[in-house]
Amino acid sequence: QLMNNQPFIMMVSSLDFRCWRRSPVVFAIYSSSIVLLLANASVGGFQSQRSFVSPAPARTHLDSASQGGLESTTKFKCTTDATAKEVNQRRIMLQQLAKIATLPTAAATIIYPPALAAATETTTTIARTITDSSVVLNNDGSRIQVPLEYISALDAYVVHYYLFGERFGAIVDTGSPFLTCPSTCSTWSYKYKWGCYHPERTFDSGLSNTIEGFDNNQGKVVWRKAGFSFDEDLQPQQNLTFGVFGPDLLDGPGGVFFGLIKDTDKWIRPSFLGQTGYKSFCVDLRDNSTLTLSKQAMILGDDYIPLTRDLNRRYKAPVVHYIAKAAGFIVNGLPLKLDDRTPTYVIFDTGLSGMAVSDELYQGRNLQARKNREKSLWGEVRVSFQTKAGDEVELSARKPITTPLGQDTPWTKFKGNLIVLGLAFLDGTSMSIDIDDNKLQLKK
Numbered sequence: 001q002l003m004n005n006q007p008f009i010m011m012v013s014s015l016d017f018r019c020w021r022r023s024p025v026v027f028a029i030y031s032s033s034i035v036l037l038l039a040n041a042s043v044g045g046f047q048s049q050r051s052f053v054s055p056a057p058a059r060t061h062l063d064s065a066s067q068g069g070l071e072s073t074t075k076f077k078c079t080t081d082a083t084a085k086e087v088n089q090r091r092i093m094l095q096q097l098a099k100i101a102t103l104p105t106a107a108a109t110i111i112y113p114p115a116l117a118a119a120t121e122t123t124t125t126i127a128r129t130i131t132d133s134s135v136v137l138n139n140d141g142s143r144i145q146v147p148l149e150y151i152s153a154l155d156a157y158v159v160h161y162y163l164f165g166e167r168f169g170a171i172v173d174t175g176s177p178f179l180t181c182p183s184t185c186s187t188w189s190y191k192y193k194w195g196c197y198h199p200e201r202t203f204d205s206g207l208s209n210t211i212e213g214f215d216n217n218q219g220k221v222v223w224r225k226a227g228f229s230f231d232e233d234l235q236p237q238q239n240l241t242f243g244v245f246g247p248d249l250l251d252g253p254g255g256v257f258f259g260l261i262k263d264t265d266k267w268i269r270p271s272f273l274g275q276t277g278y279k280s281f282c283v284d285l286r287d288n289s290t291l292t293l294s295k296q297a298m299i300l301g302d303d304y305i306p307l308t309r310d311l312n313r314r315y316k317a318p319v320v321h322y323i324a325k326a327a328g329f330i331v332n333g334l335p336l337k338l339d340d341r342t343p344t345y346v347i348f349d350t351g352l353s354g355m356a357v358s359d360e361l362y363q364g365r366n367l368q369a370r371k372n373r374e375k376s377l378w379g380e381v382r383v384s385f386q387t388k389a390g391d392e393v394e395l396s397a398r399k400p401i402t403t404p405l406g407q408d409t410p411w412t413k414f415k416g417n418l419i420v421l422g423l424a425f426l427d428g429t430s431m432s433i434d435i436d437d438n439k440l441q442l443k444k
Contacts, residue, residue, distance in 0.1 A: 135231040142296060146230050148172060148289035151192050155353050156423070157283075158192070159258050159291050163242065164202055164226040168195030168256070172283060172291055173351030174433075175420070176259035177271035177319055179228070179242040180221075182250055194256040197244060202226040205241045207269060212249060219248030223269055241270045257351060262435045263312075263320035273435070282432040283350055285423075286444075297434045299441045302389035307438040311345065315414045322348045322433055324440060326419065327392065328384035331365060332374055336417070344417040346383060348431060348440065352422030354400040355381065361417045362404035378402045383421065393442055397424035 134147040148157040149169070156171045168181050169192065185196035207223040222244040227237030245256060260281055262273035273281075273293075280299070282292040292298070305324045311317040326344040329336040338344050355378070357365075369377045376399060384394040405418060430443040 143294040145292045170256040170258035173257040175349035177261035178259040179272040265318045284430040304439040304441045327386045330382040347420045355402045356420040358418040395425040400424040
């Protein structure tokens, strides 16, 4: 092709080559010149190639520090892959569309209740249209159910809502506290059209701007107020404080997030749940994915996993993550020895695709795999929990791409193991949380 003066097309990832990012780079090479084209994700024919790695929304609110009136939040990312037998319906559809051989995202399984059925090629539920009419509100307004939409380009579930009359979409995220929206009004610049921001329709929140970080991105967040609702015809608007993300936070692995952490330290900006009064929620990632918010408890009986607030109370984490103590952690059939002196805490985070673990755990697992000459570092991961009733619940995933937390762990005095479980473990399950009662329930 070069000899015939014809263009030679090659697709590569972005500069760090760790994963396929938002904007693929296309090189058109001629015998007389080299032309570099930066193609956005919306370019026809190239967008489906993101299925090679399927990047995760890089977000986890693990740290906020007040410096000179600014909050600095550290985030991280993770992706997942699995064998073809365990891929769920959404990933099967993506493979068929892309027509390429991929290592698709892991399908989560839960061994209580019975294991998930094998995925089929039926894609009827995947293609369903998400409309406002799908929102269900009970008579007294104390509970609302909102449909979720799986967005393949994000490898995440998105919820739709209205701010100042404009419809937005954001990643459902149990690892951060805020309601957010983009500062842009672009239909092509990003993996997903989050919505169109109109500052003239908002008003001052009385809060100063902050600096937030998402993976390797850092940028300013402007805090504004506007009327919010999930369905303008069904639900009256409520004036809420929300964060406006600039391009710096939307580029690369960034995105817009719908945070479901309720409780934070006083100096943290207002959380969505803290402003709306919801005490419980359910993220149901089964066939027809939904988000349910309730002002009453949703979990009955002792069939739940107790949550702990140790990281906030004892180690000064600025937000109260949804954390449980692991009863067991098994990788490739080899258990991690757990004891009370070095507790193993697990964070449940729907804004993460795979898994992230503390540095010591990551390095220890690396040495163990080398010693045993294992073919895969994180081939099969099983995490178990004990319910209040004394039963055992287990979440598992095959070959989740796992990253060390590194310096993203802000609790220097914490000496235990920390594990963050994302969609590789939670997809295909229903997760209910009673926030005030510190209860979490998993169902198939």
